[in-house]
Amino acid sequence: MSVSWSYLAERFVIFVATIFISVTAVFFVPRLVPGDPLGAVLATMSTAAGGGSGSEELVAEYRRRFGLDESLFQQYLSYIRELLRGNLGYSIAIFPTRVSTLLADAIPWTVGLLGITTVISWLLGSLLGAIVGWSGGRARFLQALVPVALILYTTPYYILAIILVYGLAFRWPIFPLSGAYSPGRSPEWSLSFAGDVIKHGALPALSIVLISLGWWFLSMRSLIISEQGQDYILWAEAKGLPRRRIFWAYAFRNALLPQTTGLALSLGHIVGGALITEVIFAYPGLGYLIYNAIKGLDFPVIQGTILLLACSVALVNFILDLAYPLIDPRIRASRT
């Protein structure tokens, strides 16, 4: 198999550039904002601590650790060096805790919630959209799904999340109001804990699945409709192939390509929406971590979380880019 090298090289350049720009932006943006925000935060902290003897030492320690007395370029270099070692600094709000520890606690929840819901909604939405698009006007009841998908698509995740919390957790308390597991429990590998997690995750998952499903449904439907008029479909029909086979092996497979690109392109939006959904459900993932860090003016945690998310999205995009030639032979053959 001869994967086009120029294609791979281009995607790799974009991947590296994304990481570099994210890392650099996270470093420079706080320093471009007028008025030394970090200093302001530290000052707020030392007042909040009642001006006790420990707080000033903490500020001094922070200035030293951040190397705020060095030149900007020196600071940048040491920042990169620490990053490569996996050191994202310390949380201000919960001081001796490392940012990486907080992130490590939050990651499994976000990855679990986001990973599962994205896969489910993409598969389900594409499948439903393809079936509805293929059936055309012949199945009236299926066409009724189109306006529903339209409403879902235009609704933001967190709006549906609020409605679901009110309806299914407050008004009719079928599901718990918030959190990822019952208060007082601690994560463990047991069947009853797993059940607890599923029960708590159901509503956040439902709001993400329903909303993103709307878009996958609509785009797949219109893709299939435009595939239907193509010559190769007519040819397959003229040959007398069963419609079922034309659908699966011809139309569906071809429409899946732009659908995969769509997944790669909307990953950023999905992540953004999911972060805010976590806030509404007080779901202890990265979104809730950012939310609490914003409330506590905990910049190292905000920066660390943003860096991690930006790099992960870039990485997943890169992996999807690499997988693309496998499903689209045209890229394999030639791409300039």
Add this chain to the structure above:
Amino acid sequence: MVAVPVEEITQTPVAQRRGVLSVLLSNRKFVIGMVVFIALGATAIIGNLTVDPSERRTGAFPARQPPGSVAILGTTTLGQSVAIQWAQAVPNSMQVGLIAATLGTTLGALIGLVSGYFGGTIDAALRVLIDVFLSVPSLLFLILIAALLQGVSVLTMALIIGLFAWAWPARAVRSQALSLKERPFVRVARLSGMGGGEIVIRELLPHMLTWLGANFLNAFIAAILAESGLSILGLGPQQEMTLGMMIYWALSFGAIFQNLWWWWLTPVVTLIVLFLALYLVHLGLDEVGNPRLRSRG
């Protein structure tokens, strides 16, 4: 030299011959969406004008009143009228959308045109930049900037969101410019001695206007979405009212668990209606710009 067929030069899109406006006005989706959108904005602005300033104060109304004779849409825990907040929030949110979408679409169109028309090294560099901005979740950097600024106004928020909204239009305009620049009319313009910049603005840009309009709407929706998202995270304009801030205050005062449903439901329903209306307008514009879609309804 390539011969240029005359009919291709003189050919104008159907939409231009009939007048874009009349085509748009005969499109049902466009009209319904537009009417709902304008009605929302107008109700809010008129409502804003008729409100007595003293009624804006915290505690001007009895607290926690359900919708009724005291206040049409009920009151908050702090004794503010939800309807009065709503009337302030809708124009503010629309303002964020308008400013951010204008900024993003203009920047995007310029970058896309330059990248697509001039090609070469500029194109290669800009293309990487566009792809980078597309693959980074812009909300993340909005969070970073808004958190650092500590207290933004509606205007700053709109500008920041706009600065991150150029990548989509840039990518699409670029590919359009790539296909348009080899068309006969552009070749004629080049042969007749027009400069690069003039061709970009006088020959390429008019062909993308309907399309840019649809893109502007997308950016408008995305900006209001970003505004409400940032506000819910606690990064919104604390001193002003937007639809996102309404949700933020309702959530932070526990409106859901205290069963003050009118408080959170008002901005939630407004956002849904607003997005649906804008999306209908967008679909309408799409159908006008791309006649192949029209028959499908």
